Amino acid sequence: MKVRAQISMAMNLDKCLGCNTCTVTCKNVWTNRQGAEYMWWNNVETRPGPGYPRQWENQDKHNGGWVLDGGKLKLRIEIKKDYKPPGLDDYYEPWTYEYEVLFSEKQTDQQPVARPISLIDGRPMDVSNGPNWNDDLAGTDLLLEDPNLDPLQKSIYTQFKDVFMMYLPRICNHCLNPSCLAACPRKAIYKREEDGIVLVDQSRCRGYRYCVAACPYKKVYYNWKTGKSEKCILCYPRIEAGQPPVCALTCVGKIRYVGVLLYDADKVLDVAAEPDPTRLMRRFIDEVLLDPFDPDVISAARSAGIPDDWITAAQRSPVYKMVKKWQVAFPLHPEFRTLPMIFYVPPLSPVVTTFEQAYGAKITDVFPRVSELRIPVKYLASMFTAGDTALVEQALKKLIAVRIYERSKNVTEPGLADKAKQALAEAGLTEQDAEEMYRLFAIARYEDRFVIPTNPKRYANQPQLQRGVAGLP
Ligand code: SF4
Ligand code: SF4
Structure with a gap:
């Protein structure tokens, strides 16, 4: 490794x-x-x-x-x-507008117009x-x-x-x-x-x-x-x-999370050459990306010169949690075989608009089933999991289960608590997972969204700083 x-x-x-x-x-x-x-x-x-x-x-x-x-x-x-x-x-063709015309044009009956001009050669152009x-x-x-x-x-x-x-x-x-x-x-x-x-x-x-x-x-x-x-x-x-x-x-929606992922460089080429693209996707997550809590991984990481603060950052990494721990985030087009390291949590569709049609007025069923979502799962799978719809469905189920669970904490409705438990069980989540996911997805603070250790070069000649970080064996 x-x-x-x-x-x-x-x-x-x-x-x-x-x-x-x-x-x-x-x-x-x-x-x-x-x-x-x-x-x-x-x-x-x-x-x-x-x-x-x-x-x-x-x-x-x-x-x-x-x-x-x-x-x-x-x-x-x-x-x-x-x-x-x-x-x-x-x-x-990149363009700008002749803005100076708006200020320098002589007075006429017509309002001056800033025509589009090419940013490459300055000639007037039609933007198409x-x-x-x-x-x-x-x-x-x-x-x-x-x-x-x-x-x-x-x-x-x-x-x-x-x-x-x-x-x-x-x-x-x-x-x-x-x-x-x-x-x-x-x-x-x-x-x-x-x-x-x-x-x-x-x-x-x-x-x-x-x-x-x-x-x-x-x-x-x-x-x-x-x-x-x-x-x-x-x-x-x-x-x-x-x-x-x-x-x-600067992301206004606070949709972006940044953190460390540990991976096994020895597995990269083998997994990238996996013939079945959907298997490639699963092997990428299971074999190439590593569990930063695994003692063998920690010891191999230390032997490879990865500083302890990077290992603890990998353990706290929001990206690790989404991609490896909960498996709700996927890379874009893994079938291109480049093993991309930017990941996406697939979107749920607007939920409330579909509930009346799908469930009548039963407020307890406000969250639709995955099969009822407006964005077809097949479409998301084509983009994020090389066509593996089961992976996307499982991720969406988890996201819906967390919403049902959170709702059950705040809405008094007979049977809602049981429903929440059932949804979590079906999605393979514990209540602790749901709490953690809710915090990360809905109300994360800056330091939860961005867990970025400083450059390890800083530690290159200071081995005493590479050991003894709290929480590591
Ligand atoms: S990622 Fe989306 S929400 Fe965030 S800044 Fe870009 S467009 Fe806006
Ligand atoms: S430019 Fe970026 S996305 Fe494209 S192959 Fe290189 S590393 Fe991957």
Whole structure:
């Protein structure tokens, strides 16, 4: 067992407002400069929809991630032969407006107009695409470009009574088996040993853009001004100081949780090459991600030089609890085989709107069954568990059970307490789990949402600081 520690994030999609505050704050801090106008290291997509860049999930078109060749992992793109990064049409042509016209125009009968102009060459342009082009437009034809929709049922999703929508915030997944890194012939992309953050060394990059094509999430961008590739850096200068990334700090819905995950580096390639994608997903959680309370894991982590405060952080990590302990958070498209380390708690649908129809006016049944939810479980499974609906159903059951349990504490209703106990039992949760989940999901404080130890480099020459942290054997 080769234990490594990684800073990881989980997002609770139930609470995402689609406000894009995360997007704007990230933009202002990192990509507010020439050459990076069209880059959205953080973006929030309205789903179903084509996403950004357009149809990034369609690997027949975009050629990202890994495939199996005779049981062995192989990049889907063939370096130097098969070079297809997305074009400007897949992203969009960035634009601004001629604002100065509003101030400098001579007086006329007409109100002056600030026309859109290209941010690349300054010419007037018609705006016809953007990073959020289908924002909040569930029910339009654009959503049919979403590959997660069941092809046989596509037509029903455009009928008003059946449409559904949700938000999907995305950043680089800082994968354990990053195809961007493997595709770089210059070895300019590297995964940091101490915290797993994947970075592009700007001094080595020559702008070949194989990484752009190879990333199945399309989270590497080419800077047309510098001629080099860039990507989300998980705000590593902030992480090193124990601070959350800007997107997480400023998240209005408080949906983002940041913490340490311990993983077994020896298992990464074997699990990434698991032939059955749904088994891959389960093995990722069961075998690659480690239990930070396991004495063998603790001792192997110490032997690998992981400081004790990182191990205790892994034990307190909200991401560990959501992904490994309760198994309610999943990675995006595990079938791309990069083992992504950003996780998502799938959303419940709006609950109260369906209860009358499903249950009459029985207030005790205010929470619908998983099968009654508006967002199809199959759709969520296609996005988060390589199609394994049972995993998603189990996670949603747990989330509903916690709500029923919390409600039973506050509402006097005959039989409600028994119902809550039954819901918890069916979801495989104890009352203590439910209390803990409620605190983390609903009313978590800053220090519960962000458990980030400072950079271990600080401890490199101070072995006396690596031992004796309270609570560890
Ligand atoms: S999500 Fe990030 S780490 Fe993973 S392949 Fe894409 S750019 Fe690389
Ligand atoms: S700031 Fe938070 S709530 Fe708003 S869109 Fe981003 S992730 Fe969602």
